[in-house]
Amino acid sequence: MARDHLLSQRPWESPETTSWQRLPMNAVDRRAGALPLDGSWHFQLLPSPNSSSGDWTRLDVPGAWTMQSADDLPQYTNVRMPFGDFPPHSPAANPTGVHERSVDIPAEWAGRRVVLQVGAAESVLLVQVNGRPVGISKDSHLAAEFDLSDVVRPGDPATVRLTVVKWSDASHIEDQDQWWHAGITRSVLLYATDPLHLADVTVRARQDGRLRVDCTVRDAGGPLPEGWYVTAALDGQLLVQDTEFDRLNAEDMRVSDFLGEARLRTTVQDVRPWTAETPHLYGLTVRLHRADGSVADTSHHRVGFRDVEIRGRDLLVNGERVYIRGVNRHDFHPLTGRTVTADDMRADLTVLKRFGFNAVRTSHYPNDPTLYDLADELGLYVVDEADIESHDHAHEIADDPRYLAAFVDRVSRMVLRDKNHPSIIVWSLGNESDYGANHDAAAGWVRRHDPTRPIQYEGAAKTGWADRSVASDIACPMYAPIEDCVAHARSGKQTKPLIQCEYSHAMGNSNGTLADTWAAIESTPGLQGGFIWEFWDHGILQRVNDGRPAGRGGAGLYDNGVTAPGHRWAYGGDFGETIHDGAFIADGVVFPDRTPKPVMYEHREIAGPVRLTYDEGVLRVHNRQHFRGLEWLAAEWRLVRADGTSQSLPAELPAVQPGESAAVPLPFPLPEPAAGEAWLTLRVTTADDEAWAPLGTEVCVPQVRLSAAVTDAPPEPADGPAVTLDEDALLVHPLLTSAPVLSLWRAPTDNDELGGMAARWHDWGLDALVREVVDVRDEGSRVVVLSEYATGAGPVRHEQVFTPVTGGIRVEESAELPAGLDDVARVGTVFETVPGLDVLDWYGQGPWESYPDRSAGAPVGHHSLPVDELFTPYLRPQESGGRHGVRRFTLSAPDATGLAVELGAPGQVSVNRYRAEDLAAAAHHDELVPRPGCVVHLDAAHRGLGTASCGPDTSAGYLVAAGPHRWEWTLRVL
Numbered sequence: 001m002a003r004d005h006l007l008s009q010r011p012w013e014s015p016e017t018t019s020w021q022r023l024p025m026n027a028v029d030r031r032a033g034a035l036p037l038d039g040s041w042h043f044q045l046l047p048s049p050n051s052s053s054g055d056w057t058r059l060d061v062p063g064a065w066t067m068q069s070a071d072d073l074p075q076y077t078n079v080r081m082p083f084g085d086f087p088p089h090s091p092a093a094n095p096t097g098v099h100e101r102s103v104d105i106p107a108e109w110a111g112r113r114v115v116l117q118v119g120a121a122e123s124v125l126l127v128q129v130n131g132r133p134v135g136i137s138k139d140s141h142l143a144a145e146f147d148l149s150d151v152v153r154p155g156d157p158a159t160v161r162l163t164v165v166k167w168s169d170a171s172h173i174e175d176q177d178q179w180w181h182a183g184i185t186r187s188v189l190l191y192a193t194d195p196l197h198l199a200d201v202t203v204r205a206r207q208d209g210r211l212r213v214d215c216t217v218r219d220a221g222g223p224l225p226e227g228w229y230v231t232a233a234l235d236g237q238l239l240v241q242d243t244e245f246d247r248l249n250a251e252d253m254r255v256s257d258f259l260g261e262a263r264l265r266t267t268v269q270d271v272r273p274w275t276a277e278t279p280h281l282y283g284l285t286v287r288l289h290r291a292d293g294s295v296a297d298t299s300h301h302r303v304g305f306r307d308v309e310i311r312g313r314d315l316l317v318n319g320e321r322v323y324i325r326g327v328n329r330h331d332f333h334p335l336t337g338r339t340v341t342a343d344d345m346r347a348d349l350t351v352l353k354r355f356g357f358n359a360v361r362t363s364h365y366p367n368d369p370t371l372y373d374l375a376d377e378l379g380l381y382v383v384d385e386a387d388i389e390s391h392d393h394a395h396e397i398a399d400d401p402r403y404l405a406a407f408v409d410r411v412s413r414m415v416l417r418d419k420n421h422p423s424i425i426v427w428s429l430g431n432e433s434d435y436g437a438n439h440d441a442a443a444g445w446v447r448r449h450d451p452t453r454p455i456q457y458e459g460a461a462k463t464g465w466a467d468r469s470v471a472s473d474i475a476c477p478m479y480a481p482i483e484d485c486v487a488h489a490r491s492g493k494q495t496k497p498l499i500q501c502e503y504s505h506a507m508g509n510s511n512g513t514l515a516d517t518w519a520a521i522e523s524t525p526g527l528q529g530g531f532i533w534e535f536w537d538h539g540i541l542q543r544v545n546d547g548r549p550a551g552r553g554g555a556g557l558y559d560n561g562v563t564a565p566g567h568r569w570a571y572g573g574d575f576g577e578t579i580h581d582g583a584f585i586a587d588g589v590v591f592p593d594r595t596p597k598p599v600m601y602e603h604r605e606i607a608g609p610v611r612l613t614y615d616e617g618v619l620r621v622h623n624r625q626h627f628r629g630l631e632w633l634a635a636e637w638r639l640v641r642a643d644g645t646s647q648s649l650p651a652e653l654p655a656v657q658p659g660e661s662a663a664v665p666l667p668f669p670l671p672e673p674a675a676g677e678a679w680l681t682l683r684v685t686t687a688d689d690e691a692w693a694p695l696g697t698e699v700c701v702p703q704v705r706l707s708a709a710v711t712d713a714p715p716e717p718a719d720g721p722a723v724t725l726d727e728d729a730l731l732v733h734p735l736l737t738s739a740p741v742l743s744l745w746r747a748p749t750d751n752d753e754l755g756g757m758a759a760r761w762h763d764w765g766l767d768a769l770v771r772e773v774v775d776v777r778d779e780g781s782r783v784v785v786l787s788e789y790a791t792g793a794g795p796v797r798h799e800q801v802f803t804p805v806t807g808g809i810r811v812e813e814s815a816e817l818p819a820g821l822d823d824v825a826r827v828g829t830v831f832e833t834v835p836g837l838d839v840l841d842w843y844g845q846g847p848w849e850s851y852p853d854r855s856a857g858a859p860v861g862h863h864s865l866p867v868d869e870l871f872t873p874y875l876r877p878q879e880s881g882g883r884h885g886v887r888r889f890t891l892s893a894p895d896a897t898g899l900a901v902e903l904g905a906p907g908q909v910s911v912n913r914y915r916a917e918d919l920a921a922a923a924h925h926d927e928l929v930p931r932p933g934c935v936v937h938l939d940a941a942h943r944g945l946g947t948a949s950c951g952p953d954t955s956a957g958y959l960v961a962a963g964p965h966r967w968e969w970t971l972r973v974l
């Protein structure tokens with residue numbers, strides 16, 4: 001039987017078999033005019049490729065079956081393979097999906113060449129049409145095309161059967177850190193061409209306006225007919241035939257009867273070059289003509305004129321050393337797993353543009369083809385990465401000749417598909433696959449085929465970043481400490497641009513020290529940026545009752561990062577997998593529903609097109625872009641004063657060239673120093689509609705301090721409410737349900753957990769401090785309470801001094817941390833309020849969440865938010881919702897009653913519905929039970945967030961030191 005014929009080869013355990021009868025990859029876009037085969041298909045899931053047929057059900061195509069069937073669910077592993085078989089073997093239990101449907105082949109396709117395109121199938125695709133074997137393909141993230149001309153009859157129905165085997169030799173080189181799925185994940189379509197057709201089109205468009213278009217032509221019927229020719233027009237302007245090319249071809253006797261080649265060229269006068277800031281595109285139409293002039297085939301392209309080169313240790317786009325403000329992006333969707341629509345991708349890239357990103361690394365495989373169209377259109381630089389990651393067996397595979405063909409196949413097919421996109425500035429050979437001869441073979445192919453772009457591969461730096469290797473023109477480490485990068489750049493030994501392929505791991509509440517990292521990059525020649533890991537939290541929307549993916553039916557069951565009741569964002573282990581890597585899959589700068597996490601505002605400010613400085617009385621506006629002026633922006637000045645007032649004025653942005661700055665007059669008279677601190681903010685928005693943002697979208701809010709705070713005298717003791725303590729010497733207060741006590745612990749962030757801090761805090765007992773009252777003294781105008789907390793590193797002494805002041809109570813606190821407690825989460829006070837105080841108004845940094853090492857994007861101002869909106873619902877509950885640099889706040893009820901707190905010095909404050917221990921005890925957000933009142937933390941010191949879940953911890957300056965800490969605050973009733 002036909003299927004047996006394909007199966008008998010056991011292609012899933014044959015790495016040398018990368019395909020059988022698959023058509024060569026090319027850059028001719030056949031999506032327009034094609035016959036889509038997407039929709040509901042007949043489906044059966046077999047336990048292994050050789051199992052006999054079962055019962056048919058139905059399945060949506062495209063759509064991984066792991067997202068649609070209860071019998072084979074998603075599984076998450078990072079490095080380790082989910083099965084023990086050594087490459088190239090796969091397990092005997094090997095789910096195999098048989099997809100079948102009938103399609104009416106249009107009668108008007110008679111005499112034409114009919115091609116089936118399967119957008120993506122993982123991991124092995126076996127194709128049969130009308131019962132006849134048609135082909136085999138691997139390479140899960142690129143399309144496979146098969147010529148059906150001999151097996152279908154126009155006017156008749158045809159049965160298309162796509163058998164997909166889940167595990168194979170290819171799984172060992174698709175061991176990326178993401179969910180394992182299986183099935184057909186991109187669209188399936190049929191198209192027809194004339195037998196005489198464009199086999200490929202290669203476009204080279206230079207910044208100076210030179211355009212060259214190379215076409216290859218074939219005839220499915222056999223030798224090429226006499227007299228064919230190709231024409232091309234760029235926005236109506238006809239290209240000319242490169243007769244020199246034709247002459248040389250003829251002279252070399254290179255002209256073949258079977259493969260036609262044509263070269264056309266032109267030079268566009270006054271071309272508008274393409275950059276990520278100015279993504280100008282021109283429309284190119286290529287036509288293949290028969291001898292009589294009639295058109296046999298047409299291909300449309302969008303062309304961007306730009307140059308990429310490496311000069312010395314700089315990567316240049318159109319001659320400019322551009323900062324790479326990148327992110328790693330997977331094709332991900334919480335309802336489909338991997339299948340994404342054009343709208344989804346547009347939304348992804350729009351978010352990136354709005355938050356200052358200018359680059360995407362397609363970690364770790366070629367993305368859906370539409371992604372690159374959108375990157376061309378919206379303006380993003382792309383590092384296009386081949387689908388090769390052999391993480392678990394990296395060393396064995398990199399030099400294994402059985403995998404040689406697969407490496408070259410995957411890299412070359414990516415380049416052949418994507419070479420015409422101006423957005424792609426670098427090819428990447430893959431990820432985490434050690435370094436071997438197979439990489440050099442693939443690199444060699446690229447260098448010959450596309451000499452216009454650099455290549456990168458992180459693994460190629462076997463012995464150092466300065467290594468000269470054929471596999472990487474860029475030193476692209478991952479998670480390298482910024483000090484090491486700076487040292488390398490200053491060592492005199494740097495040979496290549498240093499652009500980290502991954503940095504600043506965004507797992508949970510993370511991305512500490514991003515601003516410091518960028519300050520180092522911008523002040524160190526040779527450092528050019530990097531790609532944050534990563535865009536998505538890959539939480540799959542899951543029904544809690546039956547543990548199944550919600551699937552497409554789950555649309556709308558989430559909002560603002562939070563799932564509807566009865567649902568949760570699943571991470572590793574939630575589908576009953578025993579081998580998994582937990583929440584490590586939730587490490588993106590956006591939630592699974594694309595809601596930006598607070599780090600996005602930090603990034604937006606760091607990457608903002610406009611920066612302000614105020615030095616020695618001179619206010620300057622800086623244009624931080626590489627290619628654009630400031631004309632596309634509008635702005636407004638705002639003066640923020642400590643007394644709670646602010647003033648706004650429309651701002652006139654000066655004409656400033658990219659990379660330059662201009663002094664501007666102060667928009668407001670300089671406030672009197674005695675009036676306390678004053679801040680000047682420039683709210684910058686889009687002046688017109690941009691492709692990625694409507695007019696009025698905020699793009700950054702740079703801020704400078706105009707005058708410093710004056711130290712207010714502490715409030716004098718006065719006839720305030722008497723200080724009442726209970727029998728445990730705890731403050732009794734009508735608005736507090738739990739009295740202020742010392743807190744040294746936070747619900748561990750993912751960084752705290754994986755970096756080992758959480759374990760240390762637990763060993764020290766900081767998560768369950770027991771308070772011993774040592775002394776209580778009523779000193780008339782004040783009451784002093786001295787307590788002690790035993791910890792694994794010695795006792796912590798804590799003193800609270802309560803003094804009645806006008807309208808309230810002043811609390812002066814001090815804590816002495818023994819030398820051994822040299823790295824705690826926080827030193828501060830925690831209390832709980834009565835219910836009903838649901839709005840926080842504060843003067844400090846905001847409005848979004850900020851922490852000591854992630855606060856550059858949160859301007860000082862007078863902010864206000866409902867308490868329930870302060871909390872950030874990181875997938876695995878953890879410390880969240882903090883606000884940095886808070887000077888004072890009120891917590892109030894709708895009738896304006898409530899409490900007011902004034903801090904002696906700006907501190908880290910958090911107000912939410914959970915105690916640290918509530919958060920630490922929950923594995924998912926839906927398990928949290930909000931407390932009726934507010935849990936308030938006032939911290940004199942709070943540890944930075946760092947990125948220790950994968951990469952450097954926060955830097956020393958953001959650690960909480962041992963020794964004495966003092967803080968004070970005043971509590972008043974509104």
Ligand code: GAL
Pocket residue numbers: 078176177364431432478502505533584587950
């Ligand atoms: C890198 C890897 C990524 C991801 C990340 C951690 O080592 O390339 O795929 O695993 O670490 O989240």
Ligand code: MG
Pocket residue numbers: 078079175176177389391432
């Ligand atoms: Mg990996």
